[in-house]
Amino acid sequence: MSEVRAKGLAAKQASYALVNVTTAEKNQALKLIADELKASQQEILSANEKDLQFGKENGISPAILDRIMLNEDRIQAMAQAIELLINLKDPIGETIEEIEKENGLHIYKKRVPVGVIGMIYEARPNVTIDAATLALKTGNAVVLRGSSSAKHSNTAIVKVIHTALKKSRLPHESVQLLEDTSRETAKELFRLNEYLDVLIPRGGKQLIETVMRESTVPVIETGAGNCHVFIDESAEWEMAKDVALNAKIQRPSVCNTIETLLIHEKWFEKYGKELVQEFQDKNVEIYGDEMIRKKCHNILVATEEDWATEYLGLTISMKIVSTVQEAIQHINHYGTQHSESIITRNDQHAAQFLNSVDAAAVYHNASTRFTDGFEFGYGAEIGISTQKLHARGPMGLEALTSSKFFIYGSGQIRN
Amino acid sequence: MSEVRAKGLAAKQASYALVNVTTAEKNQALKLIADELKASQQEILSANEKDLQFGKENGISPAILDRIMLNEDRIQAMAQAIELLINLKDPIGETIEEIEKENGLHIYKKRVPVGVIGMIYEARPNVTIDAATLALKTGNAVVLRGSSSAKHSNTAIVKVIHTALKKSRLPHESVQLLEDTSRETAKELFRLNEYLDVLIPRGGKQLIETVMRESTVPVIETGAGNCHVFIDESAEWEMAKDVALNAKIQRPSVCNTIETLLIHEKWFEKYGKELVQEFQDKNVEIYGDEMIRKKCHNILVATEEDWATEYLGLTISMKIVSTVQEAIQHINHYGTQHSESIITRNDQHAAQFLNSVDAAAVYHNASTRFTDGFEFGYGAEIGISTQKLHARGPMGLEALTSSKFFIYGSGQIRN
Numbered sequence: 136m137s138e139v140r141a142k143g144l145a146a147k148q149a150s151y152a153l154v155n156v157t158t159a160e161k162n163q164a165l166k167l168i169a170d171e172l173k174a175s176q177q178e179i180l181s182a183n184e185k186d187l188q189f190g191k192e193n194g195i196s197p198a199i200l201d202r203i204m205l206n207e208d209r210i211q212a213m214a215q216a217i218e219l220l221i222n223l224k225d226p227i228g229e230t231i232e233e234i235e236k237e238n239g240l241h242i243y244k245k246r247v248p249v250g251v252i253g254m255i256y257e258a259r260p261n262v263t264i265d266a267a268t269l270a271l272k273t274g275n276a277v278v279l280r281g282s283s284s285a286k287h288s289n290t291a292i293v294k295v296i297h298t299a300l301k302k303s304r305l306p307h308e309s310v311q312l313l314e315d316t317s318r319e320t321a322k323e324l325f326r327l328n329e330y331l332d333v334l335i336p337r338g339g340k341q342l343i344e345t346v347m348r349e350s351t352v353p354v355i356e357t358g359a360g361n362c363h364v365f366i367d368e369s370a371e372w373e374m375a376k377d378v379a380l381n382a383k384i385q386r387p388s389v390c391n392t393i394e395t396l397l398i399h400e401k402w403f404e405k406y407g408k409e410l411v412q413e414f415q416d417k418n419v420e421i422y423g424d425e426m427i428r429k430k431c432h433n434i435l436v437a438t439e440e441d442w443a444t445e446y447l448g449l450t451i452s453m454k455i456v457s458t459v460q461e462a463i464q465h466i467n468h469y470g471t472q473h474s475e476s477i478i479t480r481n482d483q484h485a486a487q488f489l490n491s492v493d494a495a496a497v498y499h500n501a502s503t504r505f506t507d508g509f510e511f512g513y514g515a516e517i518g519i520s521t522q523k524l525h526a527r528g529p530m531g532l533e534a535l536t537s538s539k540f541f542i543y544g545s546g547q548i549r550n
Numbered sequence: 551m552s553e554v555r556a557k558g559l560a561a562k563q564a565s566y567a568l569v570n571v572t573t574a575e576k577n578q579a580l581k582l583i584a585d586e587l588k589a590s591q592q593e594i595l596s597a598n599e600k601d602l603q604f605g606k607e608n609g610i611s612p613a614i615l616d617r618i619m620l621n622e623d624r625i626q627a628m629a630q631a632i633e634l635l636i637n638l639k640d641p642i643g644e645t646i647e648e649i650e651k652e653n654g655l656h657i658y659k660k661r662v663p664v665g666v667i668g669m670i671y672e673a674r675p676n677v678t679i680d681a682a683t684l685a686l687k688t689g690n691a692v693v694l695r696g697s698s699s700a701k702h703s704n705t706a707i708v709k710v711i712h713t714a715l716k717k718s719r720l721p722h723e724s725v726q727l728l729e730d731t732s733r734e735t736a737k738e739l740f741r742l743n744e745y746l747d748v749l750i751p752r753g754g755k756q757l758i759e760t761v762m763r764e765s766t767v768p769v770i771e772t773g774a775g776n777c778h779v780f781i782d783e784s785a786e787w788e789m790a791k792d793v794a795l796n797a798k799i800q801r802p803s804v805c806n807t808i809e810t811l812l813i814h815e816k817w818f819e820k821y822g823k824e825l826v827q828e829f830q831d832k833n834v835e836i837y838g839d840e841m842i843r844k845k846c847h848n849i850l851v852a853t854e855e856d857w858a859t860e861y862l863g864l865t866i867s868m869k870i871v872s873t874v875q876e877a878i879q880h881i882n883h884y885g886t887q888h889s890e891s892i893i894t895r896n897d898q899h900a901a902q903f904l905n906s907v908d909a910a911a912v913y914h915n916a917s918t919r920f921t922d923g924f925e926f927g928y929g930a931e932i933g934i935s936t937q938k939l940h941a942r943g944p945m946g947l948e949a950l951t952s953s954k955f956f957i958y959g960s961g962q963i964r965n
Contacts, residue, residue, distance in 0.1 A: 151882060154905055234927055240916060242926060249938050250908065328762070332938045347743070351763055353939045374961035381963035467566060489956050490569055493665065501655060501959030510964070511657060511955075512649055523664050523747045523952035524768045525940040537938035540926075541904055544916030546789035548796035549925070 139278075139323040142311040143330030146251045146276040149308040153248060153274045156305055158225040164303035165268055169217040171299040172264070175291070176210050182291035183260065190284055202258040203285050213264045220272055223514045226532050227274050240544050247539045248274035250332035253324055253352060255280045257338035260288035266337075267296055267310045269517060273535040276309040278331065280324055283316040290314070325350040332537075337518060340445070355526060355534070357518035360390030360473040361445050362503045365397040365462040365488065367479035372406050374500060375478045376413055381502040382476065384417055388447050390519060391474045391506040395442060395452045397462045400426070403455050407431070414451065422452040442469040459484045463491045470494060472521050474503035495521060495528035554693075554738040557726040558745030561666045561691035564723040568663060568689045571720055573640040579718035580683055584632040586714040587679070590706070591625050597706035598675065605699055617673040618700050628679045635687055638929045641947050642689050655959050662954045663689035665747035668739055670695045670761060672753035675703035681752075682711055682725045684932060688950040691724040693746065695739055698731040705729070740765040747952075752933060755860070770941060770949070772933035775805030775888035776860050777918045780812040780877040780903065782894035787821050789915060790893045791828055796917040797891065799832055803862050805934060806889045806921040810857060810867045812877045815841070818870055822846070829866065837867040857884040874899045878906045885909060887936050889918035910936060910943035 136144075172179075183205040190200050232244035252275050254266040263279055270277035281289040293312040300307035313320050324334065328351055335355045336346040343358050364382050366375045382393040398407065403426070411431040414421060421427075422437035434453075441452040442465070456462045459477075466475055476498035477488040485499040496506040506529060508516025513531030520526045526534040551559070587594075598620040605615050647659035667690050669681040678694055685692035696704040708727040715722035728735050739749065743766055750770045751761040758773050779797050781790045797808040813822065818841070826846040829836055836842075837852035849868075856867040857880070871877045874892075881890055891913035892903040900914040911921040921944060923931025928946030935941045941949040 151906060151908070154908075236925075236927070240920060244943075348766055353768070353937060355939075371961075377961060377963050385964055491566060493566070493569075494954070496955040496957060498957045498959060501957055501962040502964050504964035505655060505957065505962070506955070510651075512651070522768060524770075527953050528659075528955050538942050539909070540911040540921075540943050542911060542913045542916055542920065544913065546786075546793060547916040547920070548792050549800055549917050549919035 137323060138313060138315050139320050139327060140330070142278055142313060143251070143327050145308045146278050146311045147330045149306040150248065150250045150276040152306050153276060153309060156274065158227070160304040161225065161271060161274065162221045164271060164300055164305045165217050165221050167299035167302050168264075168268060168296055169214040169221075171295045172210060172214045172217070172292075175295045175298075176207060179210060179288065179291045179295065180205060180207075182287040185287040186260075186285050189287075195284060199258050199284065203260065203288065205260060205288060209261065213261055216265070217268050220268055220515055223272070223532060225272065226536050231538055238547050240542055240547050243541045243543075244538050245541055246533070246536045249535055249537045251276045251278060251330055252535065253278045253280070253327065253331040253334040255321060255324065255334065255336050255338075255342070255346060257282050257342060258284055260285045260292060262337055263289045263292045263312070264296070266335075267293075269515060269532065269535060271305065271309060273532050275535055276311070278311045278313065278324070280313045280321060281316065286314075286316060322349065325352060328352050335518065353525075355518070355520055355530070356522040357520055357530075358390055359445060359471045359521060360392070360519075361395070361443065361469060361471045362391060362393045362474045363395050363397055363462075363466050363470060364393050364476045364478065364503065365456075365459075365466070366399060366402050367459060367462075367477055367481060367484050368399040368401045369480040369484075370399075370402055370478040371480065372409075375402070375406070376410055378476065378478055378500070378502050379410065380413060380417065382504055383414070383419060383451050384449065385502070385504055387449050390445075391503050392447070393451070393476075393503055394444060394446050395454060395469070397454050397456050397465060399462075400455050400457055403427075403430075411453075418449055420450040422450070424454045426455045427453050445471075459487055463488060466492050466494070472523075473519065474498070474506040476501060476503050495519065552738060553728060553730050554735050554742060555745070557693055557728060558666070558742050560723045561693050561726045562745045564721040565663065565665045565691040567721050568691060568724060571689065573642070575719040576640065576686055576689065577636045579686060579715055579720045580632050580636050582714035582717050583679075583683060583711055584629045584636075586710045587625060587629045587632070587707075590710045590713075591622060594625060594703065594706045594710065595620060595622075597702040600702040601675075601700050604702075610699060614673050614699065618675065618703065620675060620703060624676065628676055631680070632683050635683055635930055638687070638947060640687065641951050646953055653962050655957055655962050658956045659953050660956055661948070661951045664950055664952045666691045666693060666745055667950065668693045668695070668742065668746040668749040668767060670736060670739065670749065670751050670753075670757070672697050672757060673700055675700045675707060677752055678704045678707045678727070679711070681750075682708075684930060684947065684950060686720065686724060687930075688947050690950055691726070693726045693728065693739070695728045695736060696731065701729075701731060737764065740767060743767050750933065768940075770933070770935055770945070771937040772935055772945075773805055774860060774886045774936060775807070775934075776810070776858065776884060776886045777806060777808045777889045778810050778812055778877075778881050778885060779808050779891045779893065779918065780871075780874075780881070781814060781817050782874060782892055782896060782899050783814040783816045784895040784899075785814075785817055785893040786895065787824075790817070790821070791825055793891065793893055793915070793917050794825065795828060795832065797919055798829070798834060798866050799864065800917070800919055802864050806918050807862070808866070808891075808918055809859060809861050810869060810884070812869050812871050812880060814877075815870050815872055818842075818845075826868075833864055835865040837865070839869045841870045842868050860886075874902055878903060881907050881909070887938075888934065889913070889921040891916060891918050910934065
């Protein structure tokens with residue numbers, strides 16, 4: 136049996152035990168992991184050193200090396216995140232629906248674990264601890280497939296998890312790490328429907344697209360964010376400027392940052408030059424359509440490609456539109472159904488935009504940067520789903536649960 | 551542009567209009583469809599006659615011809631189902647979650663249509679009307695791909711739908727039927743992620759497996775049901791016998807019917823012979839393990855394959871087990887996560903079984919035949935999901951919805 140199948144099977148078997156553990160037992164296991172993590176700091180750091188050394192020797196970029204890098208602060212932060220997770224409400228067991236039938240059947244729809252979660256991710260070793268602990272909190276087993284560049288770190292972290300789980304009431308087989316990080320194991324994982332209930336990719340656009348294209352295991356799609364702010368004719372100058380700048384520059388590298396600013400032509404006539412200047416003062420590179428280039432200096436030519444590009448940096452494209460409808464159509468055509476905002480004093484335009492724009496989160500008069508599990512108060516975030524089934528938008532613990540009908544009778548048969 | 555892409559695009563564009571229609575407008579459209587269906591009975595029946603003629607000439611089996619066949623009663627039943635659907639509560643617009651943030655942001659998670667639903671199905675032309683009307687009730691556009699054996703019937707039914715929709719406030723492009731029913735169009739549909747939000751197969755095991763294996767569009771898996779009743783040591787004779795018989799013979803061809811009966815050895819010692827006789831009196835063919843064959847007459851040899859077979863007829867396999875745990879393990883190994891029942895007077899055993907068996911619906915002292923959207927009181931049924939994401943078990947209208955965060959601010963930016 137291949138490593139992938141053997142570990143998939145072990146995780147599946149562990150998942151059958153996990154449906155019978157209590158919240159207290161799960162939290163105790165999480166506490167043991169947090170403690171063990173702090174106690175094993177040196178082992179983790181020296182494993183991480185090997186990954187960094189290997190990365191440097193093999194020309195891995197400084198940006199990626201920074202993602203791989205662990206230090207005392209980062210390990211402390213992992214342990215703290217677990218302690219916050221312990222305090223979150225356990226969604227498992229919750230009754231979602233209750234139906235009493237005339238024939239005396241009592242039907243309860245309850246929240247249960249999904250079963251086995253496959254997680255495929257890139258550089259960051261903190262995803263290892265994050266994925267494992269979120270899965271355990273929700274009673275799921277997990278098969279982890281990290282990248283070869285963080286192999287030593289991931290192995291050291293999973294060793295810590297296993298040591299802790301062996302002291303707990305949870306089977307240590309609940310957390311499985313694939314040692315072979317070749318493309319072949321990834322492909323095997325994509326087709327492991329027998330043992331995996333869901334596959335969650337965490338990483339760049341290319342990883343997510345590969346998983347979406349090749350996986351027959353159900354996938355939760357996360358991540359890509361080609362977001363927009365639309366400044367309508369009636370938008371207040373201060374609010375429009377503040378929101379547009381915040382949505383672009385507060386943290387340019389993340390998915391809920393905007394990539395294109397759509398501006399109503401009448402608003403642009405009044406405030407366009409000033410707004411462009413604000414962006415340029417903040418060193419934002421601007422690609423614009425013809426009208427913007429006519430009115431302002433130092434604007435690059437926006438091509439068809441720009442409207443579809445997630446710059447993830449201090450670059451923005453700008454486009455003039457004549458109506459709310461035109462803004463909606465542009466977003467529905469080029470957007471990635473993530474986060475979209477309209478700045479307007481016209482409530483009817485706002486309603487039209489919010490209803491008609493097809494995205495996980497739609498805003499009236501606020502920055503798109505709020506699309507975030509912690510900002511929404513979920514206390515944890517599995518990722519931000521840009522698909523429409525199962526979960527959409529910021530995913531808290533509930534996204535890692537399924538449901539099950541428990542039906543109690545006294546011998547009822549169907550006529 | 552291919553037919554599949556062109557119709558996918560048209561459905562996508564219609565779906566953007568459908569988010570803005572009211573419940574009253576949707577119900578009016580449904581009423582028009584029901585009326586038009588009754589008025590066009592003759593056209594539909596003569597189209598159906600062509601399919602039946604073609605089927606007979608091409609050696610299609612009587613069982614399948616019966617599924618293709620329409621008559622006045624069946625058309626009346628379709629129209630009546632639409633009238634019931636009109637009276638169901640519209641789930642769209644419902645607020646699922648409401649969050650008020652300290653910074654003044656108001657976040658509403660609301661139920662919205664999924665967008666475009668792809669439906670791929672076999673013989674029965676009533677699925678055409680069923681899928682289209684359930685989709686419209688929930689504000690979704692639909693791309694239908696029926697089988698060539700019901701081509702004329704499906705075309706006539708969609709013509710009726712289009713005539714009705716043209717008199718309504720809903721775009722008639724909301725319902726698209728693929729004329730080309732070749733394997734190539736199915737394959738194109740499996741990869742139409744750009745326009746389809748979900749693909750639902752309705753039909754036999756082979757169809758569902760093909761869709762699961764080949765589709766990159768998210769799929770809702772429905773249908774396969776290798777279900778079990780487990781008669782525990784303490785089960786009452788009458789109840790156990792009645793439930794086991796009902797679960798097998800009340801309607802043998804459907805998915806919530808059982809295929810294997812698991813019996814505790816001690817119960818079998820007392821009542822086994824009598825139970826087997828009851829099944830044999832009802833002309834049920836029995837495959838059994840060694841112990842059953844030793845005690846009873848006319849029992850065929852159950853092989854490994856039998857435990858995994860969905861007979862869908864008057865055939866059952868029977869196996870003796872020594873513990874609840876053994877029953878649970880058998881079901882988790884061979885079952886299809888559909889419906890599973892334990893008959894016992896021991897509440898602890900019942901709890902263990904219900905928690906540990908991995909299935910959409912688990913029963914204590916009742917027949918598995920109740921797993922059904924209408925029995926659960928949903929008033930409509932899209933199918934019975936045997937997957938764990940998005941929807942599990944009988945799916946009502948909610949299964950055709952997604953959610954969206956509507957966020958209202960007054961210029962909030964993130965720090």
